[in-house]
Structure formats: structure tokens, C-alpha cells
Amino acid sequence: MSSDKIVGIDIIRSGSDLSQFRYAMVFLEGEVLKAVKEVSFGGLIRELWEIKPDVLATDNVLELGGSKKDLLRVIKMLPPSITLVQVNVESGKPVKIQYLAEKAGLVSDKSKLDPFKTALVVAYLAREGYGSKLRVFEDKVKIYVYPGRSGIAGGSRTEKYVRNLRAIVTRHVRKIKEVLDKNNIDYDLMVRKSDGGIEKALFTVYTPRERLHGLIKQVKGKDVVVKIKPVLNKSFLSNIIELRKSDERRYLIIGYDPGVNVGLAVLDLDMNLVYVTSGRELDRGDIHNLLIKLGRPVLVATDKNPPPEMCRKLAASLGALLYVPQKSLSTAEKEVAVSEFIKRHPSIDVKNTHERDALAAALKAYGEFQEKLDKLSYKLREMGFYDVNLQKYKVKVLMNEDLSSIIEEVINDYVREERKESTVVLKSDVTAQAPKVEEVLRERVSVLEREKEFYKQRVLELENVVRELSSRLDTVTSELNERILKDRKVSELMQRVRNLEARLRILENENSVLKSKTINHENLFMKLYAGTHVLVPVYNDKCLKFLRHDREEVLVAFTYNVTEALKDARGLVESARLGFLLPPTALGLSKHLIEEELIPAVSAEEVFEVNECLVVADKNSFVRVIALVPQLSEERRKKKYGLTYEDINALIEEYRKSREF
Template sequence: MKVFGIDIIKGSVRSRTRRPVYALCRMEDGEILGVEEVTGFRLQRILAAEQPDILAVDSLQEIAADQRELHAFLQALPPSTKLVQVTGGERKETLGKVAARYNISFNKFDPYAEARTTAQVASLGAGVEVIAFENTTDIVVSRRRSPGRGGWSQNRYTRKIHGGVMQKAREIEDRLRGAGLDYEKKETKAFGGYSRVAFRVVAPRDMVPIHSSRGSDVQVRVAGRELDRIRFEPLSSRPRYLIVGLDPGTTTGIAALDLDGNLVLLSSSRQMTMSDIVEELYRAGKPLIIASDVQQMPYSVEKIRRAFNAIPYTPKQSLSVEAKYDLTAPFSYTNDHERDALSAALDAYRSLQNKFRNIAKRVQPGFDLDEVRARVLRGQSLDAVLAEMQGAPAAPKPAAPAEAVPERPVEDERVMALDGMVKRLRGYVQELQDDLRERDREVERLQQTLRRERSAAGRKIRRDAELATKDAMIENLRRQLQGERRRFRRLKKRLERMRTVAKIEISEDYTPLKVLDSLTREGVRSLQEEVGIVKGDVLYVPRAHGWGRGVVKDLAGTGVRALVVGGEPPDPHLIRVAREAGLPLLPADAVRPDIRGRTGAVKTDALEDAILEWEEGQKEYRREKETERLEYLFKEYRSEREKEVRRGG
């Protein structure tokens, strides 16, 4: 197998002035033939001339700046050459990690060393193949030149070109039939033949025996149909070995590490059966060791171990919670079950680290360390594993005595070879047809099952949707009912208070009081909602703390007859604001109110006397304010006269 590995020395595919220069390593059958420096153009010529089996890179960014350029690069590759990214596909890792799996070390700052390492790991099966085309190939046969305008021989010239296109298309069609390939053909007729013939072949480009070419009158373009998204397929189908930790129970925790201690899988679920766990692990890789965090392996873990024929591991004594926290400190997990499973896998890996180091020291570069370690853990000796993986040369067979072979005409041999090929192809076609019929039956069976499942699922979804709608309506009506009940209780209490106030108003000896919680706008709003405040009401507030000028003016604006203040004597500032607003402010000691909840009563005679006293004080306050105003005017007048006298003098 011929493998090419490349790495950029200088330049970049994104630069227009400094185009990339590559280090190219040629490798054939595991032997490095040489490393040289090439430009991108020379690399394309070498690939077209030598047609290697694999072109290995550590990053697609070294050969293409975007997906369009990558498609163009892959289109230019020989059909038999695979483009392999050795560092992985969707989830990439460093070239150093990939090389470490094969016990290969290199200088990361030397492009020639990186090219050699890339070729080596690709020849050993590392990396993924980059697939950008469908299993369909387009072949377009068209004119190489346009007829244009001409003279007397123009028609003959046009017939010659269109006839050449038709002839080339027939040759290609014969070759496709000979190769047994299915195809669709679309022809564009023109004067004297065809101007364009397009074939859509149901086969990948490397299986189509046609290549792009250009002649004097006709050109052929062969191209694979591009995928919407680049796809990656592992170069090696062998799954990676895993060290698995399991924590069974109502919630099952699963953790899986590769043989280098890297976390591959960490999950937990309450609804996982044994088959679900086996399927989850099978998707992640091949379990080599099944570990538990307790000394006696649980029976459910043992069953899963037997399903994979894995090596069991249990600690000498059950892991403590502190030990689990120490083991799992570098990792993040969501619950205790994932922690226990991860600690079991890490404890198993820690117990094998020294053995893995010794194996890596004794194994030469170029061997798959995971496979070597797995076989050694299975009980094979290291020397036997290395000899088996390296492969001893087969003993030469004794040469058979030469027999006289009757000479046959070359034509007869060719006919026999073609007959044998036809027989093999017919047998292959029959096998494919049998497989196709079997798959058709399987598809029909699955479609019937799918229709039944969809019907049942549809009925269940509709029923669940109706139930959800009804539940939502019931919940909404329940909330409305609760709101109406609260509103009813609130109105009932308000009605009782209003009835109490009305009974007191009927009496001539007592005057009703409405109680404010506080002398604030919130307190006024609360009393307004519960009992109501109308003109002529007498209000009572237990304490005048937190009062404001605005709330006093608001109460005066509603026409409140008086405000009785309990507790300590009113603040002089509050009294001044009340006199400015014209709101009688009465101390509770003067009227002795009887308060019961939100309502109360006061003797009418005491209230009238207190209001008369307040009004007398209000008259005195107004006289003082008028006197102050006159004094102020007199002072202003005298000041103005003094200024005039000084100006006149």
C-alpha cells in the first residue's frame, strides 16, 4: 500500500501571495521512501502520476480554506486515492495523541517529522476518510469549441463537432455497459448529432472506468455529486477498547475510558435495562475491562461483563466517598451515580498504569498499543503478541516441476477470461437481486409496522393533547374560582364594616370613625378599598409616623371632616401642614375614641367640642399669618423707601 503524508512548511492556503509549501513523505508497504519539499502545484502532479492509495493530512485546513476548495481538491485527486485526516473527524485530537497510540514520538516543530508521522499512522489505520461525494457520478460530454459564424464550410464543420460528441458518448455508453453499471442518459440534439450528452452513473467515481479528457472538438468531464455536508468514515472499522465502570441500581451510572485514561462516555438514567446498557457501550467501543466500586461485583454488573466477555475488576476494598472524590476531582459529573461509575473506571485504569508504561517501553514504534495492551491483559505474552502482530514470513513452497503447457492463441485466452468474468458477474448480479428482493420484503414489513405504530402513536398524541387542553381549562377555571372566592370574602368583610359604620351613624350620641393603618398614601388606598372614604368622614390613625405633606392635602381634598391622631402628641410640623390644608387634626386624648378593628366610634359632644377648639386655633393661626403677611409688606415698603431716599440724596 502506497501512502503519502504531507505537512505545511510555510505559507497558507488563505494567502494569495505566499502559497503553501509542503513536506511530502512517500511510504510504501510500511517503508519510508523519502521526504521532500514540494509546492501545491507539484503535489497535484505527483498525485496524478503516482496515484497513492492514501493521502494523509493532520488538518484539512492545510489543503483547503473552505468547503468549496476542499471539493475542488478532492475532485482533482485520482479516483483511487483516499484523503485521510489522521486527527479524526468531527471530534479532532492532536497528532501527538494519535501517534502515542502507536508508540511513535516525533518533533512537533519539524514539518518533515510531522509528514513522516502522518504517513506512518495513516498506514497503520489511524484517522478518518474524508468523503465529499455521493455514490453517484456525473459524466458530461460536450463540445470543446463553439461553431460560431463561418463561411461555406460552416455546416460541415458543425456536423463534424456534433458528430464527434455523439461518437464519444456512444463509446462511453459501451464502456459503462461493459462494466455493468446502471446509469441515466440525457441528450441534447443538435445539427449533425448531439451538442451535449450527460450521464448520471449510479456508482462512486473510483468505480467508473471513464476519466476527464479534452480533445480538439470534444471534452469529457467526470465529477462526483457533492454531498451537502462533508462526511467522515473511520479508516479502521475496529472499535476502540474501553475500561468501563458501572454503578447499578434504580439509577444506573455508566463511565467509559479509553486505554489512555481519556473519558469517552459518562451518563446515567433511571430507565435503562440491561440491553440498553449493552447497546450504549457497544456504540462507544469494545469493553475490555468492566469495573465496580465495591469489593464484591454486583450480579447485574457481572451479567454485563459476561455479555462482552470482558475482564472483571474490583478494588481490594470498597471505595470510600473520600477516595471517589479524589479520583473524580478533574472531571465534572451531574450526580452521585455518575461519580461512582467514573471512580470505578479510574481506579481500574490507575491499577494498570505501571503495566501500560512497561509495555510501551518494550514495544517498538509502529505497533497498535491498544491492541498489544488488550492482548497482554487477556493473558498472552508480550513476545507472542508482537510476533503475531508483526507476522512471521511464510516458508517458501518448493517449486513445482515445470510442465509443458500447450500454446494457445492469445485470442482464445482472452475469450476464456471474458467468459469467466461474465459468469462471475452474472453470479454477482443474481446475488444482488436476491439481496434486493430480501431487502424489499424487509422494507415492506418495516413500513407496515411503522404505519401501525404511527396510527397508535397518533391516537395517543391526540388523546394526550385533548387531555392536556382539558386539564389546562380545569386549572384555569380553578384559579378563577379561587380568585372569585377571595374577592367574595373581601367584599363580605367590607360590607360588614360598612354596616357597622351605618349603625353608628344612626345613633345621635356617637359619631363613627374609620381607622387608617398609617398616615401614608398606601394606608389611605387600603382604607378606600376596604371601607371607602367619603366627604364628612372622621378618620382615626393610631400613629402619625411616616406622614407626608401630599397625603394630608389628599385627605383635605376628599372633604374629610377631621383626623384623630393617637399615640404621642402630633408633630408641630404635621399640625402646621394640617392648618395650611384646612384639615382639623385632633389628639385622641381630647375625644377618647373607642376603636374596634377597622372602625370605631367617638362621642359626638366630645368631637364637636374638639372641632370647635381646633377652629378657634385655626382662626388664631390665620390672624397670625395675616399679621406676618402685613409685617412682611411693611418691611418691604420701608426697604424700598430707604433705597429711594438714598438714591435721591
């Protein structure tokens, strides 16, 4: 650590909030003392980002924030690459900084260290390798991608505008995915899709933040935001819930329902529910850390076929098998499976559909092996193996090993354990102890004979009980089958109700839109009836049928793009047959077209869209277009030939008179 950048700090003054804190700060770079200064809290954070030290050393981590709550806020402000070191720790126990300073030969007297000396001492101690490193950030990064704006543009182009934003988000997501794949960086991707592309996306990238430097950049634009956040190490938080230590004797089947909201259910090989949970921020790394504390995962199960990619990745990271059903489980199948399991275990609480789907997947996987697992348990109990760890051997059933070979392995393991515990007896001792052994064996045989008679009588009694219970079981099974059919029907009806409710909400939204359009159309009809507005066709390829070219009067059409319209309609314009209405925002363009190009194109005062082929415009603008058509046609002719209609008529009249003479 001798060539690293190290910052040592000690608190000078605290306060009721972080803005009142003052610190003594020392900056070491290798052997060189670069700076000794007093800084405020804001100054400390700024200095750390400017220096970007490898190590931030202190004798009390809480001095950074004053409290555990504020400490979390401070840690989030630190550069992600920084390593936090509390130097006054030896063998996991706190020691006095004065003692360490004397031990390292940094001070010779026993006078109390002031804050500046303390900051210098902790920096040198950290450089020499004293203390305990605190892992602030995990080797994990969250990358959020979402639109930069709300997508509310107004008018009839809102949907197109929103689709454009989603297309931009989709391009950024694809680009980030390509970069991660190209650099062989492990990640999970969760997206929310809508019409037109991806609405938002979350990458969980399993690598330190520094590795992404130069590969992926944060973006904060008008159209898209890409936010990169390193993940705090949860073991660093004081309020984390400690789970019990991994039970190596317990083997686990994991039901996993990935997505934005994750569902997780854990069964052991005795079909006991070990754990069930769900949540939005439950990524693959969190799940991996949780599961290895609960036991040894051997099977990851999904309710979908084909299985989601995240299920494959979780199974691979755990070194477990992946169970995939022959076909995806229906909602009714999952409801029935979970309901029956809860009836046998009433204390279980499944809160939502994500937990239900995860538990159903685990139960389905267990059901595939249940018959062989039960048969193995029965055989071993029958042979008297009550004190062996059955889960250890049940795992082999999941690996499709033969039951006979598993039972033989149990016997061999049992013999080896017995051999370890037995006392080694010398041959000479065997000869001396033979009579005693024979007596013990005869006594044991006598006891076993009595037990044999007892158990024969007991078997007869139990056979009678079994026959009675078998009869009762047939009756109960018949009743239960009827109830299951009813439950399935209820579940299907509930799903139909949910579907109908969703359809109703869609229809209500459509009704609201239609109602709004009806009101708008009523207002337009009133304007048309009052004569203050007129219907005007839109000039485009789809709507040319509304332009009647056979009529002799002047035609008026509306267009958003007059340049495109003139490519097809310039002949009609120059023959004084057609004029254009433009949007109210095109006032400058209208003036240019009339004055410079002699094109009759007037910016309307009001325009309301009826559909893609018709608009309603104010009558004043309409009349002005009609008036401009012949006027500008005359101007064009005069500009081209130097004569007006009146001049031409006068020449013709003069010619006629000359002919009469």
C-alpha cells in the first residue's frame, strides 16, 4: 500500500447536522505528505472526489456521519473505488489509537493526540497495513434506463411522441447489452415493454463500478436517462437482518419467478417450506447470498417452458440442476397446488401471485421425485436407519441414481461410521472375553425373540387398522375429488372475473376518449352551423378524393407541409384553381409564400382536426384564400408576361375595331 493515495481524517467538531461538521484531513501519496488541512463536510467530499484516494482511513467510521443513519448518506457520496479502513482494530477487537501509534513507532510520548496528529497517524497506520478494511460497495452495479421526459406532448401526436421515446430507450438498452456481452460481463436484465419499444429497463451488472469506466456512460438527456449506481454492501448496514448460518445438512429445492417483481420459495427434501418471499429489488446476487445461508441448493425450478434466462443463470451460479416442466403451468394448476399445500400447513402465508408461482414451481419439481423419495425413506426406516441424514441421500434421487445403489451406499456409510467408533480389540483379548461375549449374545437373542412375538401381534392389529383406514380413505378421497373440482372451477371463474374487469377498464378508457371526441365534434358542428367555420379537405394522397377537380370554383385545401403539396398541385395553383390553408403557427411561412412566391397560402386563425382527411377552419381565413387565388394569379401573369387580363382584353378590342374599318 506504500504507493497508494491515502487520506486520513479525524473529527474536529460535530453538530446537529452534517453541514456543521469540521474535519482534520491528511493526504499521503506514497511516502510524500501532500496536504494537511481543516475542511468542512462538503469540503471533505469535494476533496475526496478530486483526489480519488485508494484508502480513506479513520479511527471511528461513525465520525464520517455522526450516526448510523447519516453514515449511509455519506457513504453514498463517496467515490465507488474507495476502500474504507478503520485502523484501530486488532484481531477483530477495537484498540486505542495511542497504543497503535506507539506500537508503530509514530509517537514517543504519551501525550494526547490532537485531531491533526490523529489524522496523520491513521493515514500512516493504514499505509502500513493496520486495521480492518470495510467493504463499502459490492461488486455489483445497477444501470437504470428510462425516458428523460414524461411523454406528454399534447395534441393528436402524443402516441407517436411516446413511441419515439420508447424507441430511443430501446436503442440505448440494446447498445448497453452489446457492450456487456462483448466484454463478457455477467448481468441480469429486466425490462418493461409497451407499444413501440421498451418503457424502462434495469441492468444488474455483476462487476465492480471501475470496470465499467470507459464502457458505459451516464446520460441525462431530454429523451433518455442512463443512471449508473454502485450497490452498497448490505452487510455494512447495521440494521440488516442476519439469517441463520447455512445448514449444510439441509438440501434445498428453489422455486424462482423472475421479473420486475421477483418471487422466491424454498423447500427442503422433506417437503418443508423453508422460506418464501417476493420483492422488486431482489436481484440474482441477493438471492444467491440468501440461499447459501439457508442450506445447499440442489434444484432450481420454474413454472414456465421454455425457462427464463435468469433461471438458467441462477441455477448455474448455485451449481444446481434446473427443473423445467413439460409445459408451462396454468393459473388453475398453480392455484390448486398451492391451496392444497396451505391446507396441510395453515401457518404458511403466500402474499401475492409471484410467491404463489414460485411455490407452485417448487412443489411441481418435488412432485416429480416424490414417489422415489418416499420409497427411499420407507426402505431406510424399515431397515432401522433412523439417525442418518436422509436429505444427504435424497439428493441422489434428484440425480436419478438407482434406489438400490443409494441404499447400499447408506449401509456402507453406516458401517464405516460404526467402525470408527468401535474399540480396537487385540486378538489375545478376544480369546479371554469370548465366554462373556457368548453370554451377552444369548441374552440379546432372547430379547429379540420376545420383540419378534410382540411385533407379530402388533402387525396383526395394525393390518386391521389399515383395512379400516383404507375404507375411510376411499370415502374421504371421493369427497376430496369433488371439492378439488369445485375449487378449480372457482379458480377459473375468478380468473375470468379478473380478465373481464381488465377488459372493462379498457372499455371505460375508450368510452372516455369517445365521449371527449363527441363533445369536441358537437362544438365543431355548432361552429359550422353558425357559419363562422367551414369544412376543409386535407391535401395528401389518402384524401385526394375529397378534392373535386371537376368543379369550376376555386378549391381550398389544408396542409401541414405546403412544400410537399406543391410538388403535385403546382399546376392547379398556377391555373388559379387551388389555394392552401396552413396551421396557425405557420404565419411567417404564409407571408413568405404570398409575398415572395405569389402562392395563395394563408395561415388559418383556428384549425380543428376532424380526422386525417378533414379539418374545420375559420371562415375568414377560408374567404381570404379564395380572394387571393385570382389576385396572385394575375400577379404571376403580369410578372411573367408584363400584361394583365385588362391589358390583353384592351388589345383584343382594339384589334377588332381596326378590322371593322
